[in-house]
Amino acid sequence: MKVFLVVAGIMVCIIIVIFVLTYTEYSRAMGKARDRLLTGSEILKTSHGDVEYAVQGEGPAALLLHGAGGGYDQGLWLGKVCLGDGYQFISVSRYGYLRSSIPEHASIKNQAALYSALLNHLKIRKVIVIAGSAGGPSATQFANDYPDRCSALVLVSAVSRSRAPGDKEEFYVHIIHFIQQSDYVYWVFTKVLQPTILELMGIPSKVYESFTPQQKELAQEMLNIMHPMSPRYKGTINDGRMLELDSVSTGNLSVPTLIMHARDDALVSYEHAKHAEAKIKQSKLISFDKGGHGLLSLMKEVREYVLEFISGLE
Numbered sequence: 447m448k449v450f451l452v453v454a455g456i457m458v459c460i461i462i463v464i465f466v467l468t469y470t471e472y473s474r475a476m477g478k479a480r481d482r483l484l485t486g487s488e489i490l491k492t493s494h495g496d497v498e499y500a501v502q503g504e505g506p507a508a509l510l511l512h513g514a515g516g517g518y519d520q521g522l523w524l525g526k527v528c529l530g531d532g533y534q535f536i537s538v539s540r541y542g543y544l545r546s547s548i549p550e551h552a553s554i555k556n557q558a559a560l561y562s563a564l565l566n567h568l569k570i571r572k573v574i575v576i577a578g579s580a581g582g583p584s585a586t587q588f589a590n591d592y593p594d595r596c597s598a599l600v601l602v603s604a605v606s607r608s609r610a611p612g613d614k615e616e617f618y619v620h621i622i623h624f625i626q627q628s629d630y631v632y633w634v635f636t637k638v639l640q641p642t643i644l645e646l647m648g649i650p651s652k653v654y655e656s657f658t659p660q661q662k663e664l665a666q667e668m669l670n671i672m673h674p675m676s677p678r679y680k681g682t683i684n685d686g687r688m689l690e691l692d693s694v695s696t697g698n699l700s701v702p703t704l705i706m707h708a709r710d711d712a713l714v715s716y717e718h719a720k721h722a723e724a725k726i727k728q729s730k731l732i733s734f735d736k737g738g739h740g741l742l743s744l745m746k747e748v749r750e751y752v753l754e755f756i757s758g759l760e
Contacts, residue, residue: 468637472630475633475673476633476673476674479673479674486519487500487539487545488500489545490564492563492564493563494559494563495546495547495549496545496547497547497563498517498538498543498545499518499537499538499539499564501534501536501537501568502535503531505531505533505534506533507536507570507573508536508574509536509537509538509574510536510538510576511576512538512540512543512578512579513581513603515626515682516539516581516672516678517672518539518543518544520578520672521535521538521581522537523671524576524578524602525576527748527749528602528752529749529753538561540681541681541684542680542681542682542685543677543678544678544681552684554583554688554689554692554694555591555692557584557688558587558588558590558592561588571595572595572596573596574597574599574756575600577602577604578740579602579603580605580682581605582604582722583606583688583694585599585601585604586694586699587694590694590698590699593698593699593700597701597759598701598702598704598755598756599702599704600755601703601704601705601707601719601722603648603711603714603739603740604718604722605714606719606722606725607718608689610718610721611715611717612711613713613715613717614646614648614712622646622647623679625646626679626682629674629675632675633673633675636669640662640666640669643669644665644669644738645712647739648714648738648739649739649742650710650712653710653738654738656736656743657743664742668742694725699726701728702755703726703728703729703730704730704751705726705729705730707719707733707734708736708738708741709734709735710737710738711739712738713739716733719731730755
C-alpha cells in the first residue's frame with residue numbers, strides 16, 4: 447500500500463510539473479486558435495437552426511462537410527487537400543460544432559435542408575459536395591433531397607450508416623470523448639503524442655510508421671486545426687444521436703458519387719464504403735488496402751482521383 451501511495455504521489459507530481467511547464471504555451475496557442483475561429487466565419491439564422499459558415503476562393507462552388515471533432519475550419523482544410531486552388535469553398539460547422547446551434551428537432555434531413563437554405567442565402571445554385579467521416583450522412587441526404595443543387599458527391603472515409611462491424615470499439619470511443627472534452631488534454635496529445643491520438647482517430651500505428659516527414663506535417667496541421675477541441679464536442683455527440691434516430695435516404699440519389707475508403711480504417715470501417723456503394727446508384731468506390739481513417743498518407747492520390755472524377759462530369 448505504501449509503495450502504491452508513493453508511486454501515485456510521484457505521478458501526481460509529474461503531472462503538476464508538466465502542467466506548469468506547458469500552460470503558458472498552451473494558453474498562447476488557444477488564444478490564437480480562438481481568434482482565428484471568430485474572425486474566419488459568419489452566422490446565418492435559418493428555420494433549421496443557426497449555421498456558422500465561411501466562404502473562400504473563386505471558381506466552381508464546393509460545399510465542404512467536416513467530420514467529428516471538426517468545424518468549418520476543418521472543412522476548409524478538407525477542400526484544400528482534396529481540390530487545391532480554383533474553387534469557391536463553402537464550409538459549414540455542422541449542428542453543434544463551434545458556433546452552430548443544435549435545434550430542437552435536429553435530424554440528418556433537417557441538416558441537409560439547412561445547407562439548401564445557406565446556398566439560397568449565398569445565391570449559389572449548384573455545388574460539388576465533399577464530405578469526410580461523420581459529414582457523410584448529411585452530405586448524402588443533401589444529394590438525395592436536392593439533386594438539382596448537387597453536381598457531384600465525394601465521400602472520404604465517410605460514415606454511411608449507424609455502427610457497422612469493424613468500427614472503433616466503444617472503449618476507445620469513450621477515450622476519444624474524454625480527450626475531446628478538455629482543450630488542454632487534446633493539446634498535450636497533439637503536442638507530444640501524435641501517433642497515439644492519430645491511432646485513436648483510426649490511423650493504425652503501422653500506417654503512421656510509414657509516414658514521410660511531409661505526411662507527418664500534414665497530420666499535425668490537421669490536428670492543430672481542431673484547436674480548441676471542447677466547442678466541437680456537442681456536435682460529435684449530436685452526430686451519434688441523429689444516426690440512432692434517423693437513417694440516410696438514398697432512394698432519390700441520382701448524382702454521380704465518388705467513394706474513397708481504406709480497408710484498414712480503424713475508426714469508420716470499410717463496411718460503410720461498401721454500404722454506400724450498394725445504396726447509391728451512380729457510385730464509384732476507390733478502395734485502398736492501407737491508409738487508415740482520412741487517408742492522410744494518400745492525399746496526393748485522393749486529390750488526383752477527385753479532380754479526375756470532377757473533370758469527367760464536365
